Amino acid sequence: MATLSDVARRAGVSPATASRVINCSSKPVTDELRERVLAAVAELQYVPNAHAQLLARSHRSAVGVIVHDVSDPYFAEITRGLQRVATDQGRLLMICNSYRDPDRELEYVELLRGHQVAALILAGSGYHDEAFTRQLNEKLAAYEATGGRVAVIGRHEHSGDAVMPDNRAGGYLAGRELCGLGHRVIGVVAGPRILTTTTDRLAGLRQALSEQGRDLPERRIRYAEFDRDGGAAATARLLDADPELTAIVALNDSMAIGALATLRTRGLAVPQQISVVGFDDMPIARDVTPALTTVRLPLVHLGVRAMSLVLGAEVPAPRVEVLPAELVRRDTAGPVPPAAPVTARAAPRARAGDTVS
Amino acid sequence: MATLSDVARRAGVSPATASRVINCSSKPVTDELRERVLAAVAELQYVPNAHAQLLARSHRSAVGVIVHDVSDPYFAEITRGLQRVATDQGRLLMICNSYRDPDRELEYVELLRGHQVAALILAGSGYHDEAFTRQLNEKLAAYEATGGRVAVIGRHEHSGDAVMPDNRAGGYLAGRELCGLGHRVIGVVAGPRILTTTTDRLAGLRQALSEQGRDLPERRIRYAEFDRDGGAAATARLLDADPELTAIVALNDSMAIGALATLRTRGLAVPQQISVVGFDDMPIARDVTPALTTVRLPLVHLGVRAMSLVLGAEVPAPRVEVLPAELVRRDTAGPVPPAAPVTARAAPRARAGDTVS
């Protein structure tokens, strides 16, 4: 790799001058030398060593982001919002996937700290895990003590800036909608119970039901991975255990899509025989058939706000912004059926698998 | 930020010793000193400055990846494959989105070079653009000249290692399938014509049709963005121009989903009135209704192979691996309808928009 002194030597100038030309420093350089340096850069295909630059410069520019999984549309949307603001300010984003592994999350905090990021954003659910939360907070505090800025999205554990989707209100909206449609026997396809997102959404749902004098017994909740296959499996278990079900709330849209797949396999018509409500309103929700009724979260905006907080002026008091959820009525939630033909749902209809050629 | 010398001072040892302990160097250190250093590290919450390390160490460890958009499932799957191999080898991945902007792609090559990545992987379609291709090749050549490894996925422009999905064969499979089902009037919902992926897939399709003595006139092709909305719009234009259509090939699954949305809006039954074949077999393909018949590409494997090539031993001759496509028959492609009721398809049926509360 060509270095700055290679360029300087070739141009017949000192490294200092070469550096000044390359970085468009305010210090004036005569046109002739400038030309020579630029020519040398082009000939040698010189690219400054970013690590040396970051070491020599004092100010930190990159921002670290830890999400559960960028390829999950929920985080993809949030990340889009983060990117937008970061790009506007000429910041580089370092995105890390924790894959919902708390240990990996801790490691990434260290890693990003080591990479001298100016700020750190943690997106995704928190964990009901005392020990982990304490460790994380220690690490974040240590980072903040050295001037790093931190914001979290959708998790309460951190004491600093936070942007929160209103998960509880969203759960409440889903519950109220189904109650309004007359549903009394509602099952829940939930994410891992260790995630605060799961419990927050459940709490809102529970509140809506209890306002109608109904409760949500644990046997009508199935916990599984927060993805399509988790939703499909949980739905199957729910149906097996409770054939009376007239509605299912899935705690995110991926799980809802899995639920729809299971219902289709079992020949249950949505929403005629059973209703489904999802959560998040990810882009695909409108494209499944029937289109998914779901709770919309302003995902992109969540990212925009978090990045703005973290790159904005430092304020004494930590800021917590709660962004509202809203119900999006599409085609998977309908009135409770007059009488559910119990026999139909007990017998899974075989569905032809994919054929591949 | 605490530095190594802070740690050393606190432990009462030299920076050299501290470094050796922290990096588990092969040089022996007495247990007592080791203890002291470790204690100091913990107390100071010391994290090594990654940039200083990369500067001091000679060997490069990170790998750079340039994709069009990680949140696009096509690239998300490829990236999953890349990650898997990289993680196994303890490599950090730097992932950059070019958003299909050639200039940004060029910039990212520089950026990653500046970050001293050990290897560079470019995934996604190439461009039919002489000037750009030449520039890119120059930059890549310069990088390789300094010991960098390069591999491309799904693009021909680079002369070195490459992993290619068999786009042409995939297009052929889609065409043959529809011909076999009796379709004669086939429309194509295509991505941007500047992308080689588009033209390769089209070429295969064209070949399949011509083997049946049919051709694929340009008026039955609509080029649009390679995403859901592009597919929806292109399908609308296609239907308006050619009501005789009995089948549509979408050149990727996102576009196919857009196509299905448009067909649903217009009240056209799939596959009874019109068939649809997608491309890529992204995970959501099996979950739309009807489930999408599509051409499967081994996306994860594409990533696995590319990373393996680039991290494996250097060989004199550049390697080109072509990974096969296969047809996945689901529910969107059926036999050509006996007689198409032309009137039905000319009149778009209004569809209720989402209602939000």
Add this chain to the structure above:
DNA sequence: ACCCCGCGGGAAAGGGCTTTCTCTGCGGTA
């Protein structure tokens, strides 16, 4: 004619780490 100022350029000091080289002091061998 002299002094001072300011401009354009270079020398050199870091920035935080790794690693080679050097040094000290110990145990073992002849």
Add this chain to the structure above:
DNA sequence: TACCGCAGAGAAAGCCCTTTCCCGCGGGGT
């Protein structure tokens, strides 16, 4: 006892860049 070798620790030389500090020189003011 004298010498060699080696283990374990530190000193110091980079890695590549930025930036401050300093110096020489030419032009304007008096």
